[in-house]
Amino acid sequence: MPSAINVSKSQILFFVLTLILGIFIVILIYNSSIMGLLGSVSFPLEPESQSSLTGVLTNLDGGITANISLQVASGSQVSPGKAILFSVNVTHANLGNTEPFIFIYEIVNANSNQSFLRKDERFYGNESFILASRLGLPDVVPEGNYVFLVNISNSQNSVVISYPITVERVIATPWLQEHISFFLSIIVVAFVIFSGVYYVFWLRKGLLKKKYEERQKNSPYPFPDFFTLPQSKYAYVGIVADSDEKAYLDHTQLNRHTLIAGGTGSGKTIAGMVIAEELLKRNLPVIVFDPVGQWSGFAKKNADEHMRKRYNKFGLGLPQAFNPRVIEITDATMHVDITHYLFMKGMTVFRLDKLTPRKVDEFIDMALSQIYRANLPESGSLQSLIVLDEVHRLLPKYGGRKAYTRLEQAVREFRKWGVGLLMVSQVLTDFKGAIRGNIGTEIQVHTRYEGDIKRVRERHGAVISNLIAKLHTGLGMVECADYNKGAPYFIEFRPLLHSPYKLTETEMKKLVKKGTLVLRMD
Ligand SMILES: Nc1ncnc2c1ncn2[C@@H]1O[C@H](COP(=O)(O)OP(=O)(O)O)[C@@H](O)[C@H]1O
Numbered sequence: 001m002p003s004a005i006n007v008s009k010s011q012i013l014f015f016v017l018t019l020i021l022g023i024f025i026v027i028l029i030y031n032s033s034i035m036g037l038l039g040s041v042s043f044p045l046e047p048e049s050q051s052s053l054t055g056v057l058t059n060l061d062g063g064i065t066a067n068i069s070l071q072v073a074s075g076s077q078v079s080p081g082k083a084i085l086f087s088v089n090v091t092h093a094n095l096g097n098t099e100p101f102i103f104i105y106e107i108v109n110a111n112s113n114q115s116f117l118r119k120d121e122r123f124y125g126n127e128s129f130i131l132a133s134r135l136g137l138p139d140v141v142p143e144g145n146y147v148f149l150v151n152i153s154n155s156q157n158s159v160v161i162s163y164p165i166t167v168e169r170v171i172a173t174p175w176l177q178e179h180i181s182f183f184l185s186i187i188v189v190a191f192v193i194f195s196g197v198y199y200v201f202w203l204r205k206g207l208l209k210k211k212y213e214e215r216q217k218n219s220p221y222p223f224p225d226f227f228t229l230p231q232s233k234y235a236y237v238g239i240v241a242d243s244d245e246k247a248y249l250d251h252t253q254l255n256r257h258t259l260i261a262g263g264t265g266s267g268k269t270i271a272g273m274v275i276a277e278e279l280l281k282r283n284l285p286v287i288v289f290d291p292v293g294q295w296s297g298f299a300k301k302n303a304d305e306h307m308r309k310r311y312n313k314f315g316l317g318l319p320q321a322f323n324p325r326v327i328e329i330t331d332a333t334m335h336v337d338i339t340h341y342l343f344m345k346g347m348t349v350f351r352l353d354k355l356t357p358r359k360v361d362e363f364i365d366m367a368l369s370q371i372y373r374a375n376l377p378e379s380g381s382l383q384s385l386i387v388l389d390e391v392h393r394l395l396p397k398y399g400g401r402k403a404y405t406r407l408e409q410a411v412r413e414f415r416k417w418g419v420g421l422l423m424v425s426q427v428l429t430d431f432k433g434a435i436r437g438n439i440g441t442e443i444q445v446h447t448r449y450e451g452d453i454k455r456v457r458e459r460h461g462a463v464i465s466n467l468i469a470k471l472h473t474g475l476g477m478v479e480c481a482d483y484n485k486g487a488p489y490f491i492e493f494r495p496l497l498h499s500p501y502k503l504t505e506t507e508m509k510k511l512v513k514k515g516t517l518v519l520r521m522d
């Protein structure tokens with residue numbers, strides 16, 4: 001349900017501010033300036049920017065022969081075993097001089113003045129030139145402060161440029177050294193995003209609680225903990241009564257069977273149809289055993305004014321038809337192959353309204369037994385939904401015969417094949433033991449049946465049972481161990497997209513396609 005919660009402008013502002021703060025910290029890290037703040041992090045993240053030193057080589061008269069500049073690309077900190085990378089830029093002031101320049105590179109200990117590395121080279125340059133070179137330090141060089149000296153001379157004079165360097169072993173591995181700022185930024189960004197999202201969630205929760213604490217005062221229906229209701233948005237069935245929150249059922253529960261109970265005209269078939277519509281929208285097979293013919297209405301778009309007026313409230317768009325296969329069951333078609341239709345996408349309606357109650361019982365017994373014996377593959381998720389409307393008729397009390405025992409078997413076994421049962425009944429309490437114990441979701445709509453009201457009273461107290469006795473059509477109480485921590489809550493079911501009415505006989509004749517019928521040979 002939290003899907004419908006409004007996020008206020010201040011929440012968005014907070015989120016944006018946390019994000020900006022995060023980005024700011026990341027920029028700080030990349031600039032390495034934060035290293036100063038962190039203090040203890042002593043390794044350098046990047047080579048220092050190139051240092052540059054200059055000198056002038058003069059001739060005996062004091063005139064300028066060349067301007068010299070030194071660039072040290074490797075920076076002032078070098079590890080033993082690594083090289084000093086540098087270049088000397090010589091710009092002739094006195095062109096035409098063809099004698100060689102002599103370059104002497106030397107590393108001298110800053111304290112003892114002792115030279116321990118020396119290299120020289122000569123270069124004939126009668127134009128300006130850049131001499132790039134490297135001076136490798138041995139592995140054994142002791143750590144400490146040194147001076148890198150570059151002595152440039154010609155026959156007349158010489159100039160020395162000195163550049164201080166520190167020889168220090170870098171503890172971090174070069175790879176980690178290179179990537180540490182990246183990892184730090186990732187951690188900071190993740191932390192900032194996590195705390196931002198958590199804060200918005202927490203804020204939303206608080207706001208929602210506050211909003212409904214107020215509303216609860218004017219509503220007889222106890223509000224659920226909205227955050228414990230199905231979050232998967234699988235089957236949109238309506239809104240939580242007296243709230244603005246959308247109510248969903250989960251596919252993880254629909255394969256554990258559902259029973260909708262209530263008195264005649266209280267909206268139980270419509271509630272069942274809403275669930276069926278949602279599965280059809282998701283392209284799941286839905287099979288209906290329809291003893292009254294009402295489910296044939298799936299073939300037409302909803303034209304009912306009363307329902308259409310409520311589309312806005314529930315955020316519904318246009319009405320929709322679902323193109324069901326309608327199969328009329330008569331004595332001649334009793335042995336239709338149910339398993340042939342079980343996993344066929346879309347809706348298959350078996351019209352049973354031409355059969356006597358005894359034959360209906362026989363047909364359902366036969367159909368469920370076919371499925372039971374079909375050797376279906378096991379499945380942990382919902383593969384198909386079987387709807388049994390007016391299922392109380394199978395109870396011995398209402399004249400049922402063999403099918404009731406078969407139904408007990410079905411609720412026990414069908415779940416493992418991903419075949420969910422959606423049962424619509426006038427009574428609930430009369431379903432005992434095996435059936436009640438295997439129903440994941442119970443939906444109780446208005447009833448005057450004392451047995452069911454008593455059951456609600458015993459489970460949830462007189463306040464709730466009084467509500468059941470007074471419920472308006474289209475409202476239902478939902479109970480499922482996985483929703484609202486098992487406590488009951490109330491839903492106002494959404495209107496249908498398809499027509500709530502049975503087709504006329506003429507419409508039906510057009511729809512019943514005898515050709516689609518598949519009978520069993522055994
Ligand atoms: N969710 C709903 N929205 C609007 N009208 C509804 C809704 N549920 C039921 N109704 C109205 O109540 C009538 C009876 O509903 P129905 O489900 O056929 O009753 P039941 O199966 O309990 O006998 C419907 O024809 C419709 O007019």
Ligand SMILES: [Mg+2]
Pocket residue numbers: 268269270389
């Ligand atoms: Mg009905």
